[in-house]
Amino acid sequence: MLNDNEVLQNLLERYDYGGAYTLLVNMKLEHSDVAILTRSCRYAINFDFESARHILNKISDETKSMSEYAELNKNLLALIDGESEAVFSELMENLKIKLINDEYIDFLGRVYRFKEAVFKYMFVKKHIDRRKFTLKIDMMSKRSQLKVLRKKYKIFNNNIVYALTIYMNKYQxxxxxxxxIVKILNSERMTELIELRNESIVGHGFTGVSRTDIGRVYGNPYSVLDDFSACLEKLEIDLSRYKYSEINSFILKLASTVRTEVYYSDTAKFE
Incomplete structure (x- = not known):
């Protein structure tokens, strides 16, 4: 039978922070630093960075003095501010996690979002005189970009990706x-992959999506991540890889130091 530490490790390997937090609550460790960190990740992995940071701030001063905490807190601030490298890195991590957990419809939703975000980012880079900018600026919005496309370039397609493709093919x-990048993101197999999403129950249809479906149109699903990484490299966006794997190591490090009161000893197994 697995002990609690092994169960926690197995949950973290699948980035199941909800399950890991429930385990810690059942062990009467809900107020421990390891539980606070795990609960913070449960929100961060669903893109609720404000809540993730609010929860993380409840951690003890001792843990706040650790370099791992400082790095995580810095990353959450960057995500809240919409810094491009942090946001694109987070999207890439999320894509990977959806594949690991066989959540293929959610994976396809992230694929569509990533493609749109890269197109919009490229458009902004051509229209503002700054190497780096936050993704929260108004110019990153669909509304603002369509307005510029119509007024300046006489492109009237309401689909932002199609409109930006026309712009890039004509002016760039x-x-x-x-x-x-346009070639990668508008490739036949990428288009077919996004069409799977459109035909699914979270798009415009009523079907499900399996790994076999994705493999049929794209080959190894992890090839999508390789192609997206290539796009970001061409844009000189530095990816921060293995964020949640590193956080998991930090969680297990904290778990290994947990000391519980005697009256919890029958429940808590971390030593």
Missing amino acids: KDDYKMME
Whole structure:
């Protein structure tokens, strides 16, 4: 039979922070630093960074002095501010986690969102005189970009990705890196992958999606991550990889130091 530490480790390997937190609550450790960190991750992994940071701030001063905490807190602030490298890294991590957990419809939803975000990011890079900018600026909104496309470039397609594709093919065809990204994101297999999402129950249809369906149109699903990484590299966006794997190591590090009161000893097994 698995002991509690092994169960926790297994849950973390699948990034199941809800399950891990429930385990800690059942062990009467809901107020421990390891539980606070785990609960924070449960919100962060669902893109609720404000709540994740609010919960994380409840952690003890001793843990706040650790470098792992400082790095995580810094990352959450960057996500809240909409810093491009932090946000794109988070999307990539989320895509990977959806694959690991066989959540293929959610995976396809993230694929569509990632493609749109990259197109919008490229458009903004061509229209503001700054190397770095927050993704929360108004120019990143669909409304603002469609307005510019209509007024300045006479492009009237209401589908933002289609409209930006027209713009790039017409006005940025000499930008080799940008056109390489467009080629990847508008490839036949990427289009078929997004069509799977559109035909699914979270799109415009009523079907489910399996790993076999994704493999049929794209091959190994992890190839999607490789292609997205290539796009970000061409945009000179530095990816922060293995964020949640590193957090999991931090959680297990804290769990290994948990000391419980005698009256909890029959429940808590961390030593």
